C-alpha cells in the first residue's frame with residue numbers, strides 16, 4: 379500500500395474525530411460551567427482529592443478549591459468530569475431530584491465487590507423494591523420489639539469483657555458490637571460461635587478490598603476481597619438452603635425473625651438478589667455505625683463536661699427504672715435520652731462518617747446560573763456543609779449543646795434530632811437525603827444511644843496512645859483508637 383493510499387484510508391476517521399471533538403468543545407464553551415481545574419489527563423485531580431486528612435476537617439484539597447473557586451466547582455475525579463458541591467442548597471437539590479435529574483452512580487468497582495443487586499448500585503424500580511424490603515425490616519415497630527433488646531444485649535456482651543484498668547483498641551470493640559448485632563439480625567448468627575467468627579474474618583478481608591484501589595491483580599486487597607465475597611456468598615447461600623430445607627421448601631412456614639427469613643418469605647427476589655441484599659446490608663449496617671461509636675468514644679474522652687451531663691441523664695433513667703423494678707431498657711427510656719441525641723448529632727456532624735455521595739446528572743441541569751451537563755459526575759460533599767462556619771457556629775468545636783438551640787426548632791434536642799431523618803434542615807445530612815436516605819438511620823442512632831448509656835454508667839476512659847480520626851476518605855483510626863478504661867464501682 380502506498381503512503382497516499384494509507385493516508386486516504388486514515389483520513390475519514392481522523393476528520394470524524396476532529397469533528398466530534400469540535401462539537402464537544404463548542405458545546406462546552408457555550409455552557410456556563412462552574413470554575414475549576416480539570417487536572418491531569420485521565421487521572422484529573424483524583425489523587426489530591428483522595429489524599430488522607432484529619433476527619434474533623436474538610437482537608438487541604440477542599441479548602442484550597444473552595445477558597446479559589448467557591449462552593450461549587452468543576453474538576454475531573456474518578457475518571458470523569460465532575461461537579462463538586464459544598465453548597466447546602468445544591469446538595470439538597472441533587473438528593474431530592476434523584477431519578478429525575480440525577481442518579482446514584484458509585485464507581486464500577488463498588489458494584490464489582492458489593493454485587494450488581496446491591497442497593498448502593500441499583501437505580502429505578504429495582505432500587506425501590508429493595509428499599510421497601512429494607513425499610514420494612516428496619517421499621518420503628520421492629521426497632522421497638524426486636525432491635526432494642528438485641529442492641530442492649532450485644533452492648534452488654536462487649537462491655538462486660540472490658541476489665542478494670544485494661545487497654546485495648548476501641549475501634550475493634552465497636553466493630554465487634556455492630557458486626558455481632560447485624561449478623562444476629564440478618565441471619566440469626568450467634569456471637570462467639572465458630573461460624574460467626576469465621577464469617578467475621580472473611581468480612582475483614584472483604585472490607586479491606588471495598589476501601590482499596592480496584593486493582594484486580596494477584597495479591598492486591600481488591601483481588602483478595604473478591605475471593606472473600608465468594609466465600610461469604612457461599613456461606614449465606616448455605617444458610618438460605620438450610621432454611622428452605624428445614625421448612626420443606628414452603629416459604630409460608632419460614633420464620634421471619636431475621637432479614638434472610640423475611641426476604642425469603644415476603645419478597646419475590648431471586649436467590650442472587652437476596653444474596654447481594656444480605657451482603658450489602660451487612661456492609662451498610664456495620665461499618666458506618668462502628669465508626670460512629672468509635673468517634674463518640676474519641677470525642678467524649680476529651681470532653682469531661684459532656685460526659686458529666688450524659689452521666690446525669692443516664693443516672694436519672696436508671697434510678698427511675700430501679701424504682702419501677704425494671705432492668706432492661708425500653709422505648710420510653712430511649713426517648714428520655716435527649717442530651718444523648720445532641721451528642722449523637724454532634725458526633726455525626728463533626729466526625730462525618732460518610733463525607734460525600736456519588737451521583738451523576740441524567741439531564742442537562744441549570745442551577746444558580748451554572749450548567750451541569752448530562753452525564754457528568756456530581757459529588758454532594760455533606761461534610762463540607764457540616765464544617766461550614768456560615769451554617770454552624772465554631773464548626774471545629776465539639777459542642778453538643780448547639781443542638782439545643784438550632785434555628786427553627788424548640789430548645790429540645792429531640793426535635794432537632796428528627797431533622798437528621800426528615801431533611802427538614804438541609805444543612806445537616808449525615809444520612810444523605812431524598813429517596814435514598816439511609817434506611818438504617820434510626821437503628822444507627824439507637825445503637826449509639828444504648829452503647830453510650832452503658833458506657834458512661836460503667837466506665838471512664840482515656841486514650842492509651844495518641845491517635846486521631848483520618849479520612850481516607852472513609853473514616854478510620856490508624857492505631858485502632860487505643861483506650862484505657864476504669865470500671866466504676868457505684869453502678870450496675
Ligand code: HEM
Pocket residue numbers: 482497498509512516659660662663664666667670731732735736808809810811813814815816817818819821822823
Ligand atoms: C451512623 C451510621 C450510618 C451512617 C452515617 C449512614 C449513612 C448513610 C448514607 C449517607 C446513605 C446514603 C447513600 C447515598 O445516598 O448514596 C446511606 C444509605 C443506606 N444505609 Fe446507612 N448509614 C448508617 C448506618 C446504617 C445502618 C445501621 C444500616 C442498617 C442496615 C444502614 C443501611 C443503609 C441502607 C440500606 C442504605 C441504602 C439506602 C437506599 O439506597 O435507599 N445504614 N447510609
